[in-house]
Amino acid sequence: MTDPSVLSTPLCGLLGCRYPVLQAGMGGVARAELAAAVCGAGGYGFLGMVREPPQLIAREIDAVRARTDKPFGVNLIPAATDPDLFAEQLAVCFDKGVHALCFFWDVDAGAVARAKAAGCRVLYQVGSVEDARAAEAAGADAIIAQGFEAGGHVRGGVTSLVLLPQVVAAVSLPVVASGGFSSGESLVAALALGAQGIHCGTAFLATEESFAHDYHKQRVVAAGSGETVHTDAFAINWPPASPVRVIANSVTASLGPRLHGYKPEDFRREEVARDDGRPLYRFSTDSPLRTTTGELEALALYAGQVAGAVDRVVPAAGRVAQIVTAAHATLERLASRNGGKG
Structure with missing residues (x-):
């Protein structure tokens, strides 16, 4: 059960990562060191570039590429950014050939269209079924369903356990679970609820590479x-x-x-x-x-x-490895309870 393909989902193919473990693009916290470490460990990292100047975004993109040849993304929030600055942010991401963009808060169909036209994959983080449908209609490639228990800015008011299966049922896109996910057991639970991966913020904030104090x-x-x-x-x-x-x-x-x-x-x-x-x-x-x-x-x-489940600061690669190892062990335990019948 240690075969990486056991955890592989179509999301992994979409993003070019080994494991369906996404590191949230936390503003200020998710810089090049963290994103590159997560990508190098088989996950998928995002730079948190919310309202950052284009020069910093360009520098951080280059810094990730100096550390890894794996694909990664950039997280931006259209609704919280001056329109002129947001246009400049998009321009530098397009100029640098960023692999994916993650947007959050109000669904901005124009931003999705511009990103898709530039060849970017687009993930949209939402907090409701209605916004998930709107993001799909706008052309997003994947939906991140954020539950009420998540840290940072919280879009909706429904817990992950309730929201996730409803979003999965409402859209035909890959759905990623966010809010309350930091372990292999929670990855398996998310997959059981129909998600194709997990999106972790708090777990990666508490790593050696994160830019948090x-x-x-x-x-x-x-x-x-x-x-x-x-x-x-x-x-x-x-x-x-x-x-x-x-x-x-x-x-x-x-x-x-x-x-x-x-x-x-x-x-x-x-x-x-x-x-x-x-x-x-x-x-x-x-x-x-x-x-x-x-x-x-x-x-x-x-x-x-x-x-409450994050009890120490570890290297980001170690956090990915913990999640993957525990997910395999959980699947093995479940299989043994079922007499080994899958």
Whole structure:
């Protein structure tokens, strides 16, 4: 059961990866070192280039290619990006011949059309059946169905266990499970629900190669599943009504029972940290990166409820290997219970 083909799905053929394990393109966190390590281990990595300048995107793409010859993608969010900047981001991705683009939030049919015309594969992350259908109609190649338990920005309000099979039934595209997936057992569960792979953020944030600050990584490792908070209070620098899931901290504690209903203009710009000379504010969407200094505890510590299952920081290749090894063991155990009949 150690044959890699046992876990191979059509998604692997679409993306050119060995295993159906996708690393989420977390903004700020998913840089070249992480994406290249995941790809080199047989998974599929994404650069998290949300609202980043084209020059940085070009540099990170080149840096991945200096580390691996495997295909990889870039994650962008049209709805949260100035239209002119987004056009520049697309242009550099097309110029560099990026293999795939992953989009998120509102379904932007025009962005899908431009990416497809440039020869990119397109994955669309959604939080509802309606958006999954819209992404398919727009021409996406695969759907990432994100459950409510996911970390970072959360699009919908339904858990993965409920959402995933509904999305699978609603579209004819490969569907990838996101939100609550970090292990081989969860990969097998996703496959059983009709998915063709898993999309992991929190599990890859807590790796040696991720660009997250070590403080953030250690908070993920220490957190239990009940220690995350779903709130839209981290609103500065982002469109209104964009909830996130973070590890509880002094900022979420200051909200009291009111976790939702906030807008960017509700908060004054109180600097609590800096990153590469840029001020970071309390209630902003910024998370602490390797280059961040200041009051790290007061920043958005993104993590999904699956943080309770992530107990140490490991190399990204080790995380992929753990998932694959456990998936094979799970399939073997299930087969033995069935008398070896598949």
